[in-house]
Amino acid sequence: MTGGNTAINVGVFAVFVLITLWVVYRAGSRNTTASDYYAAGSSFTGPQNGIALSGDFLSAASFLGISGSIAVNGYDGFLYSIGWVVSWLMGLMIIAERLRNTGRFTLGDVLAFRMRQRPVRAAAANVTLVISLFYMIAQMAGAGALMALLLDVHTKAGQAVVIAVVGIVMVLYVLVGGMKGTTWVQIIKAVLLILCVTLMTVFLLGKFGFSLSSIMETASRNSPLGPQVLEPGARYGGTPLARLDFISLALALVLGTASLPHVLMRFYTVPNAREARRSVVWATWMMAIFYLCTLVIGFGSLALVGADTIKKAPGGENSAAPLLAFEIGGAVLLGIVAAVAFATILAVVAGLTLTASASFAHDVYANVIKRGHAEPRQEVRVARLTAVVVGLLAIVGGIAANGQNVAFLVALAFALAASANLSTIIYSMFWKRFNTNGTLWAIYGGLVSCVVLIAFSPAVSGTKTSIFPEVDFAFFPLGNPGLVSIPFSFLCGFLGTVLSREKADPAKQAEMEVRALTGIGSGLR
Amino acid sequence: MTKAILPPSESRRPRGFATFDEDPGVPLLVDESGRPDFVALRNSEDFRELRRRVTRFVLPATFGFLAWYLGYVALSAYVPEFMATEVYGVINIGIVFGVLQFVSTIALTLAYARYARRKLDPQVDAVRALTKEGRA
Numbered sequence: 168m169t170g171g172n173t174a175i176n177v178g179v180f181a182v183f184v185l186i187t188l189w190v191v192y193r194a195g196s197r198n199t200t201a202s203d204y205y206a207a208g209s210s211f212t213g214p215q216n217g218i219a220l221s222g223d224f225l226s227a228a229s230f231l232g233i234s235g236s237i238a239v240n241g242y243d244g245f246l247y248s249i250g251w252v253v254s255w256l257m258g259l260m261i262i263a264e265r266l267r268n269t270g271r272f273t274l275g276d277v278l279a280f281r282m283r284q285r286p287v288r289a290a291a292a293n294v295t296l297v298i299s300l301f302y303m304i305a306q307m308a309g310a311g312a313l314m315a316l317l318l319d320v321h322t323k324a325g326q327a328v329v330i331a332v333v334g335i336v337m338v339l340y341v342l343v344g345g346m347k348g349t350t351w352v353q354i355i356k357a358v359l360l361i362l363c364v365t366l367m368t369v370f371l372l373g374k375f376g377f378s379l380s381s382i383m384e385t386a387s388r389n390s391p392l393g394p395q396v397l398e399p400g401a402r403y404g405g406t407p408l409a410r411l412d413f414i415s416l417a418l419a420l421v422l423g424t425a426s427l428p429h430v431l432m433r434f435y436t437v438p439n440a441r442e443a444r445r446s447v448v449w450a451t452w453m454m455a456i457f458y459l460c461t462l463v464i465g466f467g468s469l470a471l472v473g474a475d476t477i478k479k480a481p482g483g484e485n486s487a488a489p490l491l492a493f494e495i496g497g498a499v500l501l502g503i504v505a506a507v508a509f510a511t512i513l514a515v516v517a518g519l520t521l522t523a524s525a526s527f528a529h530d531v532y533a534n535v536i537k538r539g540h541a542e543p544r545q546e547v548r549v550a551r552l553t554a555v556v557v558g559l560l561a562i563v564g565g566i567a568a569n570g571q572n573v574a575f576l577v578a579l580a581f582a583l584a585a586s587a588n589l590s591t592i593i594y595s596m597f598w599k600r601f602n603t604n605g606t607l608w609a610i611y612g613g614l615v616s617c618v619v620l621i622a623f624s625p626a627v628s629g630t631k632t633s634i635f636p637e638v639d640f641a642f643f644p645l646g647n648p649g650l651v652s653i654p655f656s657f658l659c660g661f662l663g664t665v666l667s668r669e670k671a672d673p674a675k676q677a678e679m680e681v682r683a684l685t686g687i688g689s690g691l692r
Numbered sequence: 693m694t695k696a697i698l699p700p701s702e703s704r705r706p707r708g709f710a711t712f713d714e715d716p717g718v719p720l721l722v723d724e725s726g727r728p729d730f731v732a733l734r735n736s737e738d739f740r741e742l743r744r745r746v747t748r749f750v751l752p753a754t755f756g757f758l759a760w761y762l763g764y765v766a767l768s769a770y771v772p773e774f775m776a777t778e779v780y781g782v783i784n785i786g787i788v789f790g791v792l793q794f795v796s797t798i799a800l801t802l803a804y805a806r807y808a809r810r811k812l813d814p815q816v817d818a819v820r821a822l823t824k825e826g827r828a
Contacts, residue, residue: 242768249764252797253757255801256797260753378781380780381781383782384782398775398776399768413768421762444808455798674730677731685739685742685819686820687819687825688730690825
């Protein structure tokens with residue numbers, strides 16, 4: 168990159184990896200029981216877990232992607248940020264406390280609570296693995312793109328090596344530190360990230376006399392869109408379909424967050440429902456600050472760097488924030504921003520790996536294969552082994568997806584989570600008649616419809632930005648399937664329940680209802 | 693199957709809660725082995741009151757924020773000219789509404805946390821007091 172200093176970038180990043188590995192090693196040295204490995208012994212406080220939650224959630228797609236998207240698309244990029252902030256209300260009021268009270272380690276604990284254990288747990292684990300892998304491959308591919316930008320690694324082979332290094336470090340975090348170590352990595356990374364964006368924002372505001380209006384005015388002069396960059400419609404305006412697509416995306420964003428498996432699993436690292444609530448309050452504050460800052464950073468990079476330079480840079484829109492950092496703080500600030508962005512990818516992928524491995528070991532191995540009679544040490548060993556396998560899959564997938572349009576993989580993960588998980592969680596908590604059959608229909612209905620619609624959407628074929636631009640089998644017109652697949656999953660859950668003769672277990676239902684609100688029977692507090 | 697039974701004598705000792713001191717005979721809703729009787733708990737007045745309080749806040753709040761958010765998205769998608777109306781410098785209604793989404797999210801989060809602390813947590817304790825773990 169223009170003027171970037173590879174030695175500084177690598178140096179800052181290496182320091183981060185060494186410090187976090189040391190922290191992970193210290194935190195994880197007594198990582199023997201299943202509860203330690205999956206949920207850090209539920210020993211974190213609300214504020215700690217809240218910061219870690221924001222660390223888990225703020226992926227590189229948020230940091231580089233959103234500020235870049237605001238720099239290029241202006242107002243329409245800002246709409247992403249809003250969806251991601253608002254979505255935490257769902258987690259706060261409906262999901263967090265009930266999940267903490269009902270389950271122990273995984274989403275499967277909650278969904279299978281009053282259902283037949285084996286099929287529901289297997290389904291929950293399938294969904295968790297699919298969502299985690301999609302999300303992870305997107306992050307790993309993003310790491311490759313980031314490298315092209317920051318370390319001047321331009322060959323595919325070189326980027327593959329970088330992706331493999333990211334994967335190996337991330338598996339190390341998970342193996343050595345378990346949930347406790349991974350949580351500390353999230354906390355360190357979240358604090359660094361928020362500090363970094365806040366300082367850049369304060370600097371930018373100071374430079375423009377603390378007037379957002381003046382930043383935006385300068386920005387609009389530097390954009391090929393002119394003043395329109397400040398108005399809705401730069402990206403999603405025009406045709407009725409584009410507008411509908413935008414509504415669909417907005418729906419997936421707001422309903423998907425609190426159904427993402429690695430976010431859900433975080434609620435188990437605190438001792439009780441009240442701490443779970445506090446963690447969401449903290450996470451919401453962190454998100455609001457972060458995304459307000461990205462608004463300023465996005466328009467600031469447009470004002471100081473300009474749209475042409477950003478689009479021509481090696482990483483395209485993703486380079487807006489690093490370019491701005493170089494503009495205002497030289498090679499050192501660029502190095503720091505680069506390292507923070509990289510740490511972000513690392514931490515998010517580690518969180519996903521942990522979630523996937525817990526889901527396989529706890530739901531599939533311990534409850535489906537061993538029918539609930541697994542030896543705890545053996546279960547943790549299976550979880551660690553799964554983490555290695557998942558890590559390998561993510562490395563291979565990341566290398567294969569390198570250079571692909573990664574934004575759609577992330578959006579797909581959100582749509583998948585909202586389609587397969589949300590309906591099932593809500594039904595099992597609020598609908599007495601909901602039964603095993605309904606659960607399976609809702610999970611698989613949401614999962615399959617979402618994947619099929621994506622496969623036949625313009626994101627995969629038929630347009631210039633598709634994965635397969637040469638062929639066109641896109642019979643589904645929307646880029647994001649949420650508008651169809653989320654209601655479809657609710658419908659499947661309803662029909663599956665009504666059409667089966669199986670009766671819900673009333674005693675179990677009463678237990679779940681009381682336990683979800685009060686924690687009685689969970690042994691918590 | 694199970695019914696409300698009187699607590700064993702040792703759990704009737706005063707524990708510093710005024711209500712128990714005055715009324716040591718409140719029956720525990722547990723089965724013969726001391727496990728919570730969830731059906732009886734769910735039908736208890738205390739639990740129904742808890743559920744009412746949760747619904748009273750969460751239901752309108754959830755539909756409210758979803759409507760406000762989706763309404764905002766719909767305004768941006770379908771009446772961009774209105775959202776582009778400038779109100780202060782180049783800052784337009786769309787940006788103001790967007791920032792207001794942040795403000796309303798934080799406000800609702802704090803309101804819920806406060807409501808939960810004042811109205812839900814004490815009621816949760818009241819329901820828990822019907823079981824052994826709540827009185828331990």
